[in-house]
Amino acid sequence: MVNSRTQKTHAASLPISRATAPKPKPRFDGSDEKVVIQIPAHPRYVRVVRLAAAGVASGLNFSIEDVEDIKLAVAEACNNAILHAPPPKSGRLPMVTITLLPLADRLEMRVEDEGRLPSSGVPRRKTTEASDEGALPEGGLGLLIIESLMDEVQHLTGMKSNTTLLMVKYLRAV
Amino acid sequence: MVNSRTQKTHAASLPISRATAPKPKPRFDGSDEKVVIQIPAHPRYVRVVRLAAAGVASGLNFSIEDVEDIKLAVAEACNNAILHAPPPKSGRLPMVTITLLPLADRLEMRVEDEGRLPSSGVPRRKTTEASDEGALPEGGLGLLIIESLMDEVQHLTGMKSNTTLLMVKYLRAV
Amino acid sequence: MNLQIQSETVDDKTIMSLRGDVDLGGAPELRAILSPILESDNPRLLIDLSGVNFMDSTGVGIIVNAFNRVREKQGAIAFCTPTPRVHRVLQISGLLTKLPLYETREAALTALESSFHAPPQTSEATA
């Protein structure tokens, strides 16, 4: 059952499957209600985002399991944003901005940091196979997990020097 | 025990008990870490704020009871902001902005809406005594509750047409 | 958790169990469900609060309004099994001793039987 879920994984480089061409801000039209959370780029604030995302997701009637998956995905995205944020400026941590957009059939989440993606693109792990010596790979799991849990995942790099990860999770038809 | 707590109540019109004169933004100096949440002015988003505030408060090691009190206080402040927000503009709900500032000895919370306080000031209830006919008063409880739960409470009205409620809760010395 | 309201009628009494958040968001539904009961001739109402994990001043206001209206109608009302959070918000609101609030459902039902309107504990002297 859960294996079938991971098949929904989309590569981060795939454009979002929509009629219109993907643009940096494709879906936040003015009439929608959004929740915006800004946290300092520090691990101690990730839990605040997890709780807030759980609140928005459960308001959309996602199942308990889906709410947990959404918490994990947004936490992974925040982790990456925190790890790749620029250093503090005059003692002040940069901020990470999380936008939660509850829609009729889905939840969209954006996690935006003030850092840059590597110009070579995101180095990715495609496998969790053991090395010849039998050691298991220890890193590069974050995006893998996000893509397993979310229905659509896309990195948006705007003109500003910042990185946004867009994640979409659909409500299942009941 | 709980009666002694309610004695900590400060009237909203009292200035904050600090050495420096209270100004609209007395404590948010740049070096502090703050969490900012923006929600549409609709009751369904109050729970998101409650959860986020619980996350910040428990990170400060408030007791479980204090965390619950903080959730209630911020919810009451959000309720008021939502009830007194201006009507939607071109179908878009106004936003309520909640700022959570965790400090070494206290949590500061600000709830800011796009509405105005009555120019006559905030009409207040001073009692929950029954009327002569024995009926109990049904409204005007929100600020009463906030003041019972928080150590400092103050309405800030800025030059912009908006209203901010500042609430402070101290960590108890152990 | 969103407010969930469950209501059953036993003899001439309505027993209403509230679960989840009794807050601004749940207020319209709760008011709508209470309204016909409170408009009836001789309302006899028990509200079970054991499933309430959050109550704000809106919830308190609805409870007080129900109390006032039942009182006007010479009906009977009782509340039972408040969770610690409900206890706390009623206490802060100064209502703990003014509402007919009982530790157990049995005690609340007994009180409901024995009074045609449930007087608040503190008003007995003046009643």
Add this chain to the structure above:
Amino acid sequence: MNLQIQSETVDDKTIMSLRGDVDLGGAPELRAILSPILESDNPRLLIDLSGVNFMDSTGVGIIVNAFNRVREKQGAIAFCTPTPRVHRVLQISGLLTKLPLYETREAALTALESSFHAPPQTSEATA
């Protein structure tokens, strides 16, 4: 809940119980507590996951790192009683069948006794 780590030594084994969030925030503390154990000569380690209510990829990475280092040292390691959330994140990470993970603490202890390093279930054929 912040990560809480409890550690006890039984004979030559360290039994470490994790509670709360095994995430980016808790990682430095967990790494620091694991480090001397993983650097010891013949590490024999059981990690009890029954109190973990959240685990992210950082937590998974620490677990895998512990597994790899114990393996290098010809020690023995086992994990037990994963909560549904831990089970899920290990499954998504493709590690469910690759780590020595046991349903009960007893099974994990038995496995720890009977091997000087705990082989992952699927590598038995290649071992």
